[in-house]
Amino acid sequence: MTDYISTLNEPQRQAVLHGDGPLIIIAGAGSGKTRVLTYRISHLIEKGVDPFRILSLTFTNKAAGEMRHRIESVVGTEARNIWMGTFHSVFAKILRIEAKALGFTSNFSIYDTDDSKSLLRSIIKEFGLDDKIYRANVVFSRISGAKNRLVGPADYLANPLIQTDDAAARMPEIGRIYKAYTMRCFQANAMDFDDLLFNTNVLFRDHLDILNKYQHKFKHVLVDEFQDTNVSQYLITRKLSAVNQNICVVGDDAQSIYAFRGANIENILNFEKDFPDVRTIKLEQNYRSTKTIVNAANSIIARNRAQLRKSVFTDNEDGTLIEVIKAASDNEEGRLIATSLFEAKMQDGLHNTDFAILYRTNAQSRAFEEALRRLNIKYRIIGGLSFYQRKEIKDLLAYLRFTVNQSDEEAFKRIINLPKRGIGDTTVAKIAVVASENQVPIWEVVSNVNKYVAGRAGIAIEAFADLIKSYQLLLDKKDAYDVAAHVAKTSGILKELYDDKTVEGLSRYENVQALLNSIKEFVDNPDNDDKSLSAFLQVVSLLTSADEKDDDGDNDKVTLMTIHGAKGLEFRNVYIVGLEEDLFPSQMMLESRADLEEERRLFYVAITRAEKKLTVSYADSRYHYGRLKVCEPSRFLMEIDPAFLKVAKTRKAEREESQELKRDTPAGGSMSFVRSLAQKTAKQQAPQPTVAHTPSSDFAPSDTSKLAEGMRVEHLKFGFGLVQKIDQNGNDRKAIIKFETAGEKTLLLSFAKLKIV
DNA sequence: GTGATTCACTTTTTT
């Protein structure tokens, strides 16, 4: 029964067997954290704790599902009864039950980020503020940040520090906007993502009876990825476990990568203050990766000033060196990685699932997709534009949301004239004015148009109102799928897509069908006791692209995703690509030192995903906003101890090197490729006569129709090229040029950006 | 009120 415990090492065993009382587990990368957590929960259940009384909070829906699955394989179907999910999904559920206490109804809408920003834009416009200064993005992140620190609108306005801060940023009205935003969300019976946590805090603060109920309900509270929780989340868990004191948090400060979203490593310190008799267990042995990978990762994180709380080590084999690949362009980077992947697959007999390609931003995936497709290697992209963010999906969901909740202003704005039914901005504005003059909700005006407005506009509105009313009648009789299918058919959006015979139109049509299928699945799933449309909407609002499963049946695929998305995962071979300054570390992060440390932790996370082999790559140039840009290798490359690196050269570089080796003594071997590259190239190029006719600037446009001597050119796509040369001072210089083919001659036309390497 | 065209902005990561 409990034989699984014998497979654990000592600290792991102690963490699993720890009885009552607060526990903090500092778990290094690859130290078997998930195993400990699942075994601990299994153990609790075996000892007789009712699964209904265990609350386990994870960072993603996927992680929750996986953990539930693993616990189920130990203790059986009882595992289904555990309260397990993300903070957002669990507390959305509780808020749904307790909505009345806060003045909401249980069918409240959940605004996604687009809804929030759209509402903010409206408010900014209504306030007559300049939307160039008050950018919805910025305002949103300020408000979000405030909410995550539990600063409500009143506190926000009353806080002199915040006010001077906003004034300094020339946005003194943010507090007023925040207040209006909160009001409008309330009137719309809607909560945004941050509200789900903020309002839970309010609920527990103002309704002690409710708090008490849940405090006693949950005998054990467990939190995974504790380093990524924000203050708002921490306070919820602290309150919930205040009575039983059975709180177990698992985290790794070295893997904290969500500070930008309000995550607070301080939570770990606060935890020790708030629970003085806490027991701390450190898991430091890595079972995942080779020594090379573990040590390289350690050498990176050691550069951060933030105090290390542990030392991760491994007894695994040394493993192969980290390969460095240099490419001329992002497209070549794609090809080189795809080729390398293909060769590794053949040589070592691996599957596609053994590989992951990790990048800093979603936009980087393109080159790898193309290259993998060309080699017929199946891949799956995690992240990026989520299925649920597609227009056609949001449109149908908006219909469903509005059917369930007629106060939902954002859903209303989306569907009132979709498909076109002759209700333009003017009419909508008129309705809004009438509603506010009469102090009634918009739906009151829309559903009784005749009472409020006369004239032609009324007819179209009335048709719309009748449509929605007919949907509402279905809500109590039909399940989510039947309502949704009916809405899709009769609202006209399915028909509009069906009539669109373009490729995109077809795929949109299929997407809507896919959404309907997923609603069907939701309804057919015996685990869901509430099959109402309202229940479905609550779940679907909190799904992300990471939760999508691919349905083509073939599971042997290479994984492409951002490093953030890779948290908690592991792969045999990992490629970390796009290691260029300004990209990774991200330019935005270079401004403050603390944030650079977060980027470094991100790199640490990326490295520690690899089990056997790690490859890193960078390109000399890449497309950026549709423009070609010269890139420099990332400082992170130079931060890896060169002893761990092996440099893979382009064929050209290999040829050059072999010639050089005939003359040169092999001084540093493969040491520090990046640093020595410039000098090496300089050595080769120096003997050649330097071009004299461009004295002031190395790449000044000249009237010559040929490339100057001493310039190496890499042809890129679309008539662009990367030119490299060594200037008089021995510096390696690069520039993007544009070629135009005139007859047989290639003309040097213009120069883009110029940078010294 | 609708559709076409131009303009401006984006790009860090995600619940």
Added chain:
DNA sequence: AGTGAATCAC
């Protein structure tokens, strides 16, 4: 490059 907002012609 690609999107969404703003502006203009009908």
